[in-house]
Amino acid sequence: MSNKKGFTSTILHSDRNLKPEFGALHQPVHTSVTWGYEDVKGLLDVFQNKAGGFAYSRQGNPTVIALEHKITQMEQGMATVAFSTGMAAITSVMLALVKAGDHIIASKFLFGNTRNILHTFSDMGVEISYVDATSVENVEAVYKENTRIVFVETIANPGTQIADLERIGSFSREKSILYIVDNTMSSPYLFRPVLVGAGLVINSLTKYIGGHGDALGGSVTDTGLFRWSDYANITETMRLQIKPELLGITQIRKRGLRDGGGTLSPEAAHSISVGSETIALRLDRICSNAMRVALFLQSLSGVKEVNYPGLVGHPEHTLASKLFKSYGGLMSFVLEEGIDSITFLNKLQLIIKSSNLGENRTLAIPVAQTIFHELGAARRAEMGIDESLIRLSVGIEDIQDLLDDLGQALA
Known part of the structure; x- marks a missing residue:
């Protein structure tokens, strides 16, 4: 073998x-914070990088x-x-x-x-x-x-x-x-x-x-x-x-x-x-869901822009296809003028309004008002962050439930 x-x-x-x-x-x-040695030489060797081992949990x-x-x-x-x-x-x-x-x-x-x-x-x-x-x-x-x-x-x-x-x-x-x-x-x-x-x-x-x-x-x-x-x-x-x-x-x-x-x-x-241990299983499902969600959002009349490397129109789509096994679970999108992003987010029922990403549950957050708020409008503009941008971290839910939730919130 x-x-x-x-x-x-x-x-x-x-x-x-x-x-x-x-x-x-x-x-x-x-859970021990420290380790004892019968022979002090063992402790000295650990401190002086002459041997592997543990002395204090702050560093190992x-x-x-x-x-x-x-x-x-x-x-x-x-x-x-x-x-x-x-x-x-x-x-x-x-x-x-x-x-x-x-x-x-x-x-x-x-x-x-x-x-x-x-x-x-x-x-x-x-x-x-x-x-x-x-x-x-x-x-x-x-x-x-x-x-x-x-x-x-x-x-x-x-x-x-x-x-x-x-x-x-x-x-x-x-x-x-x-x-x-x-x-x-x-x-x-x-x-x-x-x-x-x-x-x-x-x-x-x-x-x-x-x-x-x-x-x-x-x-x-x-x-x-x-x-x-x-x-x-x-x-x-x-x-x-x-x-x-x-x-x-x-x-x-x-x-x-x-x-x-x-x-x-x-x-x-x-x-x-x-x-x-389950990262491969989770990410296969997450990436599959994310691709479906990105295409769904792109098809909706109320969505102005979708940023996801898996979409053919993404500026670095070809590069992403060359480098990555798949395109990941993170995307962002902007709604059409006249559709309030906060109202849209509040209508979501399954998708959670939360600041984390990369976990099993699908999470959404308005970017400019939260995680990039401290940078100020000028720096956000320099980074290409629209003031109504929504970030979506896609999870492992049943895909139809995610699509239904996004659709009803926009409707």
Whole structure:
């Protein structure tokens, strides 16, 4: 029998293959905050990175480590660090790897909270250039000698723009820039950023990987493609103690997770790990439903515009078809003039008015008045966010029930 297993088989048996105690099929929930050693040398070796093990749960816990192992397998990476939320993961990467005077190139379509935290770092002396990342030429145009990072998302939330992932990866490799790809909207089931040269991959585990709306979490995966020995912001202490290929992920774990404190709880790690086992089943259903919903919305006379990569008219439809296994569960749409989006949303009976996405239930939210409210009208316009835009995260309900609910609300 081949040692290479399929996506679902690999993650389904991931915990068991780590040999949990008593033959458990899942890694148990280890709630201990700290660990004791009979010989203090064992404790010293853990602190000094000379041996694996645990000292304090803020920076490592057996339940969380098992989830990290599973995410690494999903992303076909080298190592993963898990965090309390996706935003904690993004913030910790910046804390660990960026200094005042550095330059970051970022997609102008980034999720609002991600853009907000980058704005906070710009207040601290980090220069940020926001570009239309659907074309690599826009990235090339703002490149500088002090450019350290290019940061993009696979599919933008909520406009569904798709970054020029392959060509940005090639450019980043050519210039020795750290290429960070947020894979949350596509998930490692639909797409693996390692295939386009990403050095780090970020996931909000809260979304499709966990999938059940019952646990917050985030992760950063090192793909093993980036030469960390060339990265200017690795500390000298780290260079002396850590293998070159582990410099980046170790600095993220130490300076980002340990010092930043965005620790994922073992209870949440367990929920996410169990939820992840059905990601392929859930996303197959979600993507099928989403395609039907997008076509249905496009056919309705009261709908002005539908943004979904699966639609032939989407600007990056061809690119999405080339890169992704399917087109995901996120879409957005604008109603015709004279139809109030809030009234429409209030008429929905099955679809839930909620701010989350990527879970089993279909969720809808008005974008400008909620998740992008703080950015202001001018920045929303720059990002192409209509003031009446509605975001829809499609779930696994029976498709006819979803279509009926949308139809009656519009009627």
